[in-house]
Amino acid sequence: MGSTNKMRGPNCWTARVGSFGLQLIWHFIHFIISTCYFVLGLADAVDSYVISSGLLKKYNDLNLGKLRYLAIGVDSDEARQTSKVIKLLQWLSDIGMKHVCLYDEEGVLKKSKDAILEKLSHVRLFEETDEKLPLDKKNMNLELASPSDGKEAVAKAANLLFTKHLELKSATEDQGENVFTEANMSEALRALGCSGPEPDLLLVYGPARCHLGFPPWRLRYTEIVHMGPLKSMKHGSLMKAIYKFTLVHQNYGK
Amino acid sequence: MPRHVAVIMDGNARWARRSAGHEAGVKSLRELTKLCSEWGIGVLTVFAFSSDNWVRPKAEVELLMGLFERVIQMELENFMREGVQVCMIGDSLNLPKSLQKLFADAEEMTKNNSRLQLIAAVSYSGKHGIVQACRTIACKVKDSHLELEDFGERLIERELETSCSEFPCPDLLIRTSGELRLSNFMLWQLAYTELFFVRALWPDFGKAEFIEALLSYQQRQRRYGARVS
Numbered sequence: 001m002g003s004t005n006k007m008r009g010p011n012c013w014t015a016r017v018g019s020f021g022l023q024l025i026w027h028f029i030h031f032i033i034s035t036c037y038f039v040l041g042l043a044d045a046v047d048s049y050v051i052s053s054g055l056l057k058k059y060n061d062l063n064l065g066k067l068r069y070l071a072i073g074v075d076s077d078e079a080r081q082t083s084k085v086i087k088l089l090q091w092l093s094d095i096g097m098k099h100v101c102l103y104d105e106e107g108v109l110k111k112s113k114d115a116i117l118e119k120l121s122h123v124r125l126f127e128e129t130d131e132k133l134p135l136d137k138k139n140m141n142l143e144l145a146s147p148s149d150g151k152e153a154v155a156k157a158a159n160l161l162f163t164k165h166l167e168l169k170s171a172t173e174d175q176g177e178n179v180f181t182e183a184n185m186s187e188a189l190r191a192l193g194c195s196g197p198e199p200d201l202l203l204v205y206g207p208a209r210c211h212l213g214f215p216p217w218r219l220r221y222t223e224i225v226h227m228g229p230l231k232s233m234k235h236g237s238l239m240k241a242i243y244k245f246t247l248v249h250q251n252y253g254k
Numbered sequence: 255m256p257r258h259v260a261v262i263m264d265g266n267a268r269w270a271r272r273s274a275g276h277e278a279g280v281k282s283l284r285e286l287t288k289l290c291s292e293w294g295i296g297v298l299t300v301f302a303f304s305s306d307n308w309v310r311p312k313a314e315v316e317l318l319m320g321l322f323e324r325v326i327q328m329e330l331e332n333f334m335r336e337g338v339q340v341c342m343i344g345d346s347l348n349l350p351k352s353l354q355k356l357f358a359d360a361e362e363m364t365k366n367n368s369r370l371q372l373i374a375a376v377s378y379s380g381k382h383g384i385v386q387a388c389r390t391i392a393c394k395v396k397d398s399h400l401e402l403e404d405f406g407e408r409l410i411e412r413e414l415e416t417s418c419s420e421f422p423c424p425d426l427l428i429r430t431s432g433e434l435r436l437s438n439f440m441l442w443q444l445a446y447t448e449l450f451f452v453r454a455l456w457p458d459f460g461k462a463e464f465i466e467a468l469l470s471y472q473q474r475q476r477r478y479g480a481r482v483s
Binding site for chain 1: 380381382384385386388389391392395396405406407409410434435436437438441442444445446447448449450469470472473474
């Protein structure tokens with residue numbers, strides 16, 4: 001019994017030292033990774049400055065032909081920085097973007113609608129746009145989106161289709177194949193006023209590299225780029241992301 | 255560690271023409287499955303074939319269907335030994351009958367395995383998955399299996415094919431070959447998934463690249479839409 005306790009002692013001590021050692025290694029690896037990201041961040045800042053200065057000609061005249069619809073996803077906490085959002089929209093307007101969708105997962109941007117539109121006189125809300133009004137370089141259509149336009153809207157659209165299905169139920173033996181189709185879902189979303197176009201590009205501002213629940217029905221082939229926190233947004237990084245998109249070629253599964 | 259990792263295995267055809275690229279891709283998948291199993295990741299979902307891929311040349315599609323059959327047959331013994339549970343999501347009706355049967359048999363044989371759940375998305379479309387979930391709910395109500403007043407998000411989520419898993423929403427999505435999009439993959443489930451886009455083509459994606467993806471995942475601040483207090 002005594003010898004067993006004596007054996008347990010060194011084994012326990014070895015296990016503790018081993019565990020501590022592994023934790024140290026793990027923290028060291030993460031320290032190295034954090035340092036790498038810091039250095040990359042510095043390089044990105046320099047790059048952004050050079051692009052903004054106009055020294056690199058390829059960024060001066062962006063070909064926006066492929067970028068018909070741009071979406072911006074903003075972390076809701078950061079979306080409260082209305083001045084930053086306005087500045088971002090101003091940059092997009094200066095670049096020549098004509099159709100922009102702003103999204104956050106708590107509807108903060110929708111609540112800030114008046115503050116945003118007050119500062120940007122050449123921006124029109126999507127539903128208020130008079131189609132006869134010509135969109136010159138300074139005018140921009142702005143859509144404000146939130147989860148009510150995403151998963152909630154899909155659920156409401158499903159309810160519409162379900163009502164139609166029940167009507168058919170008594171008339172035919174339809175099992176739903178003719179009612180629940182992608183085309184009918186799109187049509188139901190349109191009837192609910194939640195059927196904006198699929199963005200060509202979604203730029204995400206926030207700490208997490210995810211799309212923040214952007215309406216799933218509109219994300220099939222959207223390019224998604226994480227831009228980092230909104231508070232650190234840079235004009236050069238925006239130009240670079242849009243420029244890179246203009247070089248992309250999509251096969252659409254072929 | 256993430257509980258559920260999803261992968262869009264892109265770049266086989268760019269890596270090598272004809273079958274060589276896809277064969278090399280199978281090796282990468284084998285290695286990733288092994289790593290997930292060893293490192294305690296519970297669920298691995300792989301996007302093997304999109305519903306949009308049916309428009310590819312007939313020869314390539316037949317080659318891929320044949321490859322899927324060979325892989326399942328070759329790996330089944332491995333799956334049983336390693337405790338891997340196989341599940342298939344997607345529109346199986348478009349698949350050759352022989353492949354449908356192989357998948358069904360593999361799912362049945364491995365259903366009690368619990369070390370790793372390997373979900374293969376074949377002939378899969380995110381949009382179709384959502385519509386299919388709604389159709390299933392409607393049929394259940396029609397057959398009086400379900401009392402329903404309203405469709406809700408949670409109900410739709412419960413009927414998506416990924417509800418075969420304990421963790422239906424991936425924590426981490428990896429897409430290889432430098433493309434930055436979801437390509438109609440798990441559109442509903444990926445709302446708060448960390449997105450890791452890597453330049454390497456799928457046959458070149460190995461242990462080092464997977465470690466980089468996991469380290470990147472652990473570095474990021476993750477929030478599921480709730481504020482950090």
